[in-house]
Amino acid sequence: MDLQEFLSPIAELAAQSGPQNKIVMSSRVRLARNLQGFPFPGWAKKPDRVKSCEKSTVAVQTLPQMEGGLSLAMESLSSLDKQILVERHLISREHAAKGAGSGLVLSRDQSLSVMINEEDHLRMQCVLPGLQLDRAWEAIDAVDSAIEHHLDYAFSPQLGYLTACPTNIGTGIRVSAMLHLPALVLGEQINQIIQAVNKLGLAVRGLYGEGTEALGNVFQVSNQMTLGDSEEEILERLGKVVAQVIEHENDARALLLEKKPKSVLDHVGRAYGILANAHRIPSKEAINLLSLFRLGIDLGLFGDAPRALTDELFLIVQPAHLQLISKGKLSPEQRDFLRADLIRERLHDIPRPGSTPPSAPGALDKPA
Numbered sequence: 001m002d003l004q005e006f007l008s009p010i011a012e013l014a015a016q017s018g019p020q021n022k023i024v025m026s027s028r029v030r031l032a033r034n035l036q037g038f039p040f041p042g043w044a045k046k047p048d049r050v051k052s053c054e055k056s057t058v059a060v061q062t063l064p065q066m067e068g069g070l071s072l073a074m075e076s077l078s079s080l081d082k083q084i085l086v087e088r089h090l091i092s093r094e095h096a097a098k099g100a101g102s103g104l105v106l107s108r109d110q111s112l113s114v115m116i117n118e119e120d121h122l123r124m125q126c127v128l129p130g131l132q133l134d135r136a137w138e139a140i141d142a143v144d145s146a147i148e149h150h151l152d153y154a155f156s157p158q159l160g161y162l163t164a165c166p167t168n169i170g171t172g173i174r175v176s177a178m179l180h181l182p183a184l185v186l187g188e189q190i191n192q193i194i195q196a197v198n199k200l201g202l203a204v205r206g207l208y209g210e211g212t213e214a215l216g217n218v219f220q221v222s223n224q225m226t227l228g229d230s231e232e233e234i235l236e237r238l239g240k241v242v243a244q245v246i247e248h249e250n251d252a253r254a255l256l257l258e259k260k261p262k263s264v265l266d267h268v269g270r271a272y273g274i275l276a277n278a279h280r281i282p283s284k285e286a287i288n289l290l291s292l293f294r295l296g297i298d299l300g301l302f303g304d305a306p307r308a309l310t311d312e313l314f315l316i317v318q319p320a321h322l323q324l325i326s327k328g329k330l331s332p333e334q335r336d337f338l339r340a341d342l343i344r345e346r347l348h349d350i351p352r353p354g355s356t357p358p359s360a361p362g363a364l365d366k367p368a
Helices: 010-015 046-061 079-087 133-148 182-186 190-199 231-259 261-277 283-298 307-316 319-326 332-346
Strands: 024-033 070-073 103-106 112-116 122-129 173-180 202-205 218-223
Touching: 010 307, 024 133, 024 231, 046 070, 046 103, 046 112, 046 122, 079 319, 112 133, 122 133, 133 173, 133 231, 173 231, 182 190, 182 231, 182 261, 182 283, 190 202, 190 218, 190 231, 202 231, 218 231, 231 261, 261 283, 261 332, 283 307, 283 332, 307 319, 307 332, 319 332
Parallel strands: none
Antiparallel strands: 024 122, 024 173, 070 103, 103 112, 112 122, 173 218, 202 218
């Protein structure tokens, strides 16, 4: 089956919801595993990579969780296909650069994905909407246990699971939550939050993980080390920190409405004005403005406008998805024009933001 036929429609993806999804956009648990007797992918010669890829792919394909799924060889994918997978967070940017001897297996609903011969022989992950860290862990733990019936993992009784990167050794687990934190950014509290999270041994990264920018006020919070703690301890620690960040973001939203209501309306109104009227808009600007539009929806400034609309637009405005929609190659300038056209079309029936959020009656009438 063709990848484009298999992938869920954008609107369907955006309609998915989960607990705390005003702030928590998604939860992810990823495990790194390697095969006993094979060199790590970064050091392996092509014949070894091909052999380990074939062995791993067969094992993953046979899992009940992957029934009705899709298995792909990375060399068979176009650059557009790979970028779409990156934009949907189904593969890493590093895996998108892979060719012969690397692969990907996706579950039918795409909540489960297994990258084969990325940095490690197996990088398996579960991504769920909203705050569902425990459910994501249960799902990927079941996949991991099932694979282990078919493959011998590289494991040390002293160190745990052996991985290409020392920071992944031990449990090999990365737990992360993608958080939308516009009020903490507007209230200039985000740097304090990031520093506090870092002191707890956790990492804060951008929209596409390590080394990427926090576009659209979206931040990924994840564990840094995997050695010395159990999976349950890592999950519990991250869950507690995420709960605290959610509380801080909610408090920041309430404080902005109380102390600077006109400023909030100005930020949201300007974002809406540009999005609803621009005829050319770059992706970075679009994502940052959509973040403010999403905040306006959360605050009730746009009546019954669904939050799913912004989540849909977050995907649509990205380069590969624009190219997919256009069914042809686009220059950066052409993408900017098409992006603006699509946003204006989606916002056509959305009324201008109201002057008073339902959550704070009369707040916007107070002096900022």
